[in-house]
Amino acid sequence: MKEKQFKSGFVAIVGRPNVGKSTLLNRIIGQKIAIMSDKAQTTRNKIQGVYTDKESQIIFMDTPGIHKPKHALGEFMIDAAYSALKEVEVVLFLVNASEPIGRGDKYIIERLKQVKAPVYLLINKIDLVHPDALLDIIDTYKSEMDFAQIIPISALQGNNVPEMIEILKNHLPEGPQYYPADQVTDHPEYFVVAEFIREKVLQLTKEEIPHSVAVVVDQMQRNEQGKIHVYATIIVERSSQKGIIIGKGGRLLKEIGTRARRDIEALLNDKIYLELWVKVQKDWRDKQSYLNDYGYKQKDYK
Template sequence: MQENKPFKSGFVSIVGRPNVGKSTLMNTILGEKIAITSDKAQTTRNNIRGIYTTEQEQVVFLDTPGIHKPHHRLGEFMVKNALSSLNDVDLVLFMVNVTQRKGPGDQFIIERLKHIHTPVFLVLNKIDQIHPNELPEIVEGYKKEMDFKEIIPVSAMYGNNLQTLLSDITKYLQPGPQYYAADQVTDHPEYFIVGELVREKILHLTQEEIPHSVAIQMESIERDETTDKLHVRASIIVERESQKGIVIGKRGTMIKEIGTRARKDIENLLGEAIFLELFVKVKKNWRDRPMRLEELGYREEDY
């Protein structure tokens, strides 16, 4: 009789430049939306944990902020958060966008990766957007930089090659415990994810400096005894009065659209109808003020 294989588990960090598809990769693997996505750089600000469980394994993915040159304290927090994830994981996925040339940002990350003892995979994303003949040259360019344990081309958006990626990850995991319940896909509280869903809609609907200047402060999630609906209250934080006007929009059109789109995703997350109430508050230069950052959930102890 064949012996049962031991259950494997481990932590896997996904690192890379902004906007290479890290959050999309994790969401596609999990089959659920845990991390918000947009076409704006630096969408992810905290390390987001997603939990993938089968009968044979449990993989805890850490979707990290894109590593970039910071221009304020929030940016410093994000980069430290991402780099700190390299220290205490079992495997690192270095993700690149094959439609972009290898640049100084990739080189900076590679130099950091050379000094860790953790196995590193090179994950080449967006292969659906290039001709297959272009791939070997791109791979060779990265292979010259360091010795990757595995090199895996994928399309995070369409799921191409993700089963191969998961199989290779499992090979490098050690026998270990199941850290989370089989049906749990994240260990972040609902408060956090609800706030992120509101911020995602602002990223989709606004331009220029607004997406980077916005934070969400969750006020409350309480059941209204009269309507039996969940009443969700959240404040949209901006840095200047002019930004407040843009987020509210002419006759409240923008904030209404933000609320309409966010409510749909939040109801899908919570599995019931909600009443969403949004406010807009100005907290000047919050991205450069340590006390403000801590109030809004960007705490130094997180990294």
């Protein structure tokens, strides 16, 4: 009997902002590696998650939501999303079942028609719509593009996600195991820790603050008592934003640190001490040198 060959490949997850791409990636991987919030454009880099079982390894790229850029950071995010489409085995186009197809979806579809890889349509958030409405949603998207597969899912609840993975495995070519079986992301711990801190800022602030924030982990080191010390800086564009993030008597900054510490300890499986500073860097989103310093650099994955 012929031995079953190991399969592997790269899969891009694309879609408009806030359709559930990071939620789906975390569901697939089985733990939190991508940050989530109800604010659009939460993901800024390509987040690479690694799914491995006995038969296969699938490397998923969660891309920034495709939108009309307003500054250099926005341009970087769009470039990151489109570069993910160039050399992958499959593209997953994620849409929201509870919202009608819009101009943003149609714009992405036009770009996807130029992609060589097969495009699977994932209709997410099916838990928010009546099952009878699904047929109309499927027909609407079918009229826009001939998708290789159409799979209704709920990334939040997990509906049809295992089935989707099996479909992907059937499509993947034979290939090597790129990463160790227990590795869930290609990003260094510094990057994920910074993202967890930024997520808490997104969750606890309003209006212009979320999009004006970057986080840099300056140092991670273990002290003599065995506790990991994490030193990080939250960067904002204006002094008024610094005051908001620190909060009255430092309360908001303390809450950001408390929430972030829980996620970081779960990631590292260790106790940590987290120290946060807030720094003003005027108009950093429009200056390439600062974008590079704060980790927004293009990276080739293949």
